[in-house]
Amino acid sequence: MSRNGIPGRPGWLLTIAAASGLVLTVIVGPALQAQEPTEANIASGRRLYHQKADCQACHGWSGNGDKLDSQAPDGANLRVSTLDREQLIFVIKCGLPGREMPAFDRMSYKDDRCLGRTQADLDRMGLELPDAGVSLQNREIERLADFLMTKVIGKGEMDRATCIDFWGEEVDVCGEFQP
Ligand code: HEC
Numbered sequence: 001m002s003r004n005g006i007p008g009r010p011g012w013l014l015t016i017a018a019a020s021g022l023v024l025t026v027i028v029g030p031a032l033q034a035q036e037p038t039e040a041n042i043a044s045g046r047r048l049y050h051q052k053a054d055c056q057a058c059h060g061w062s063g064n065g066d067k068l069d070s071q072a073p074d075g076a077n078l079r080v081s082t083l084d085r086e087q088l089i090f091v092i093k094c095g096l097p098g099r100e101m102p103a104f105d106r107m108s109y110k111d112d113r114c115l116g117r118t119q120a121d122l123d124r125m126g127l128e129l130p131d132a133g134v135s136l137q138n139r140e141i142e143r144l145a146d147f148l149m150t151k152v153i154g155k156g157e158m159d160r161a162t163c164i165d166f167w168g169e170e171v172d173v174c175g176e177f178q179p
Helices: 002-035 039-050 085-094 119-125 138-151 160-167 172-176
Strands: none
Touching: 039 138, 085 138, 138 160, 160 172
8 A cells, every 4th residue: 555655756847847837937027037136237337437436446357356556455256256136235334344345325334224233333343444535326336236146256267259249349458368
């Protein structure tokens, strides 16, 4: 009698797995597609990185930590970073107090958006936060994240092809990489 139950099991599991796979595809699929960054948003994020936010001063133009400003702190190598999009946005908004990464959200440490901490808390903990110089709006931070997630975070060392893809065209600086 029990022989009947045993071969039956994998069948049940498969059915459940297939069914939940289907459900996941149906529910998650369209949501992910809606978040797919557009070329325009990626390009806009790249300009924010290089110009307005000047992330490259500390992180280098490609994000590899080869800072452009010799006086600036040593930024992390973002090309080997394992942060996900949500964590990335959090770090951009709230910075890394005590580790020389500035906060780019104007309201950071003024209300509770940075783990509920205020500037007074940071002072009490002896954690310094460098001045970002500029603040970014939410939609700018979203575009920066579009750019960083598609071209920088976890993308590893650059070569000629990734350099051209990074800029969206062949630029002089890509000549420094082997074809
Ligand atoms: C004043 C220099 C400076 C500027 C400007 C700066 N950063 Fe940073 N950033 C740092 C430093 C320093 C670290 C932390 C290094 C460490 O202690 O690990 C860091 C860390 C990070 C991390 C965490 C990486 C990881 O995997 O843990 C991210 C993400 C990041 N920066 C993104 C940015 C972005 C995006 C910008 C521009 C909006 C920016 N940074 C501007 C200095 C800077």
